[in-house]
Amino acid sequence: MRLITVAGSPSVGKTSVILRAAEILHRDGLAVGIAKFDSLSTGDDALYEQRGFPVVTGLAGALCPDHYFVSNIEDCLAWGQRRGLDVLISESAGLCNRCSPHIDGIYALCVVDALAGVHTPRKIGPMLRLADLVVITKGDIVSQVEREVFAYQVRLANPGARALFCNGITGQGADEVARALRNAPVVPELEGRHLRFPMPAAVCPYCVGETAIGETHQRGNVKKMRFRDLESGVNP
Amino acid sequence: MSGALERTPLHLLLDRHPCVGDFLGALGLDAGDGQRPLGDWLRHLPDEELFDAGMAREQMLAHIQRLIGEVEDMARASRPLRSLTLLGGRDKSGQAENVELEVRAGEVVCIVGPTGSGKSRLLADIECLAQGDTPTGRRILLDGQPPGDERRYAPDRKLVAQLSQNMNFVVDLSVRDFITLHARCRMVADVEGMAEQVIACANGLTGEKFSPEVSVTQLSGGQTRALMIADAALLSASPVVLIDEIENAGVDRKRALRLLSGGDKIVLISTHDPLLALRGDRRLVIRNGGIAEVITTGDGERDNLERLETLDGLLMDVRDRLRRGLRIEDRLEWPH
Ligand SMILES: Nc1nc2c(ncn2[C@@H]2O[C@H](COP(=O)(O)OP(=O)(O)OP(=O)(O)O)[C@@H](O)[C@H]2O)c(=O)[nH]1
Ligand SMILES: [Mg+2]
Ligand SMILES: [Zn+2]
Numbered sequence: 172m173r174l175i176t177v178a179g180s181p182s183v184g185k186t187s188v189i190l191r192a193a194e195i196l197h198r199d200g201l202a203v204g205i206a207k208f209d210s211l212s213t214g215d216d217a218l219y220e221q222r223g224f225p226v227v228t229g230l231a232g233a234l235c236p237d238h239y240f241v242s243n244i245e246d247c248l249a250w251g252q253r254r255g256l257d258v259l260i261s262e263s264a265g266l267c268n269r270c271s272p273h274i275d276g277i278y279a280l281c282v283v284d285a286l287a288g289v290h291t292p293r294k295i296g297p298m299l300r301l302a303d304l305v306v307i308t309k310g311d312i313v314s315q316v317e318r319e320v321f322a323y324q325v326r327l328a329n330p331g332a333r334a335l336f337c338n339g340i341t342g343q344g345a346d347e348v349a350r351a352l353r354n355a356p357v358v359p360e361l362e363g364r365h366l367r368f369p370m371p372a373a374v375c376p377y378c379v380g381e382t383a384i385g386e387t388h389q390r391g392n393v394k395k396m397r398f399r400d401l402e403s404g405v406n407p
Numbered sequence: 408m409s410g411a412l413e414r415t416p417l418h419l420l421l422d423r424h425p426c427v428g429d430f431l432g433a434l435g436l437d438a439g440d441g442q443r444p445l446g447d448w449l450r451h452l453p454d455e456e457l458f459d460a461g462m463a464r465e466q467m468l469a470h471i472q473r474l475i476g477e478v479e480d481m482a483r484a485s486r487p488l489r490s491l492t493l494l495g496g497r498d499k500s501g502q503a504e505n506v507e508l509e510v511r512a513g514e515v516v517c518i519v520g521p522t523g524s525g526k527s528r529l530l531a532d533i534e535c536l537a538q539g540d541t542p543t544g545r546r547i548l549l550d551g552q553p554p555g556d557e558r559r560y561a562p563d564r565k566l567v568a569q570l571s572q573n574m575n576f577v578v579d580l581s582v583r584d585f586i587t588l589h590a591r592c593r594m595v596a597d598v599e600g601m602a603e604q605v606i607a608c609a610n611g612l613t614g615e616k617f618s619p620e621v622s623v624t625q626l627s628g629g630q631t632r633a634l635m636i637a638d639a640a641l642l643s644a645s646p647v648v649l650i651d652e653i654e655n656a657g658v659d660r661k662r663a664l665r666l667l668s669g670g671d672k673i674v675l676i677s678t679h680d681p682l683l684a685l686r687g688d689r690r691l692v693i694r695n696g697g698i699a700e701v702i703t704t705g706d707g708e709r710d711n712l713e714r715l716e717t718l719d720g721l722l723m724d725v726r727d728r729l730r731r732g733l734r735i736e737d738r739l740e741w742p743h
Binding site: 269271285286287288289293294296297300301311312313314315316317319320322323326327328330331343344346347368369371 | 426429430433458461462463466469470473474476477478481531534535540541565568569570571574575576577578585586588589592593631635638639643644
């Protein structure tokens with residue numbers, strides 16, 4: 172079975188792109204299934220099921236969906252194997268632009284949205300910078316110039332990756348995405364593999380339920396902002 | 408090579424490759440005085456800063472190396488395209504299209520046919536450089552050869568610029584800053600000069616002039632179209648321009664086409680507009696999803712085009728007078 176991790180900020184068009192590509196793979200006789208990770212709720216499972224693709228959903232609740240992803244992806248892989256899938260696609264929305272579900276040796280796809288503006292690619296972390304393929308959606312509603320500038324910025328943000336435009340609604344460009352998925356490496360198991368980059372450290376009291384504000388409650392991994400005007404010798 | 412890169416002092420690197428400075432800036436890293444070689448500088452970066460930036464040392468080194476290579480690659484002038492060839496596939500009923508159409512640089516080909524007949528599919532086939540892998544089975548050749556993967560997969564060096572009808576600006580920049588941004592990505596020598604030229608050209612295409620200071624989001628439909636056409640002709644990397652209709656709202660279509668074909672572009676326009684359709688060197692008739700006929704614009708058609716243009720000029724003039732608040736009482740002279 173092939174495994175592909177698909178990441179991207181909320182609502183960029185991940186499900187749309189996955190559906191368009193999965194339909195092509197299905198037409199070619201491959202069994203495609205999806206593992207969807209989200210935080211509180213999702214309607215994506217219904218969208219996948221509606222088109223006949225088996226789906227498992229994991230809701231992270233109070234955890235970061237990407238952290239939750241790492242602890243559960245092995246079980247999803249086993250689920251896909253039990254279902255006899257040829258291709259398993261995981262969909263997750265990083266919430267902080269800093270977590271990333273991409274794993275060494277597993278084909279990694281990042282979806283970005285041309286509507287987000289030309290400066291967005293440089294702000295996205297490892298999820299974009301360490302992906303193998305970057306898919307740009309919603310190019311249909313921005314000008315040709317913005318498409319060119321956006322693609323250029325993506326290229327600077329991840330010079331190693333291939334990048335392409337895909338319209339999540341019409342499916343224009345989905346053929347290329349499907350081709351890339353078809354050639355993703357086969358993954359028998361995940362034990363012993365590593366994330367491409369560690370997730371942010373998140374062990375401060377607020378991670379574990381603290382709600383009170385104030386210096387005395389801030390213990391553990393606490394990081395403070397710097398104010399230049401408070402540093403000695405600097406005028407405000 | 409990566410060894411040499413590691414030994415290069417950071418300030419030299421930043422000097423030669425501004426993209427490296429942009430990259431480090433985006434990560435919030437401070438280059439310091441830049442005297443240290445890159446490798447040394449990386450080794451001295453606190454782990455915490457690297458962790459915040461979201462990249463490990465080797466990843467960052469590899470990234471910088473690829474970045475420099477890629478930018479150099481982009482700056483290299485791409486080989487001009489002399490021709491695009493379309494090899495027919497099949498229509499919606501599976502009938503073969505008996506077409507082998509070669510379009511040369513500087514040529515304008517129009518696409519005509521009823522709504523829903525398959526004009527957009529044809530544009531899409533060209534846009535993705537179809538290789539028999541789309542529902543129509545069409546194939547596209549560049550200079551007589553099938554395109555390699557690197558041509559199909561590099562979106563910022565895409566062969567095809569597509570000017571569609573329903574497009575918006577997301578950035579809120581002045582026209583000058585916007586075109587300058589594009590010129591910088593295209594790595595042209597004189598960025599400011601080029602931006603001025605594109606804006607002047609766009610103003611030559613539209614009756615409603617605009618200032619370089621106005622925000623792109625405030626442009627009218629006609630002004631937007633004019634700007635995108637001028638940009639596609641002068642600044643876009645793409646040798647092929649696909650246009651989905653040029654509505655006559657304030658764009659001089661004759662000059663627009665002359666500008667595009669003068670820039671040695673291969674121009675394909677899907678249109679219902681007789682003034683555009685007859686201005687093409689040839690036109691493709693689409694029926695039932697397939698190319699039913701290829702018509703070369705005839706001498707009689709060119710004469711008729713001239714008469715239609717006189718008529719159109721008359722209409723434009725009336726429109727302009729109305730806009731200026733004038734009355735249209737005098738009897739209009741029709742061309743004969
Ligand atoms: N115009 C346009 N709309 C798109 C495109 N791709 C997706 N959309 C729309 O964008 C919206 C969000 O798309 P989804 O595919 O649900 O996005 P997502 O990333 O899966 O969202 P979450 O899973 O909720 O994070 C939907 O309304 C889509 O129809 C595109 O290429 N063009
Ligand atoms: Mg989704
Ligand atoms: Zn997170």
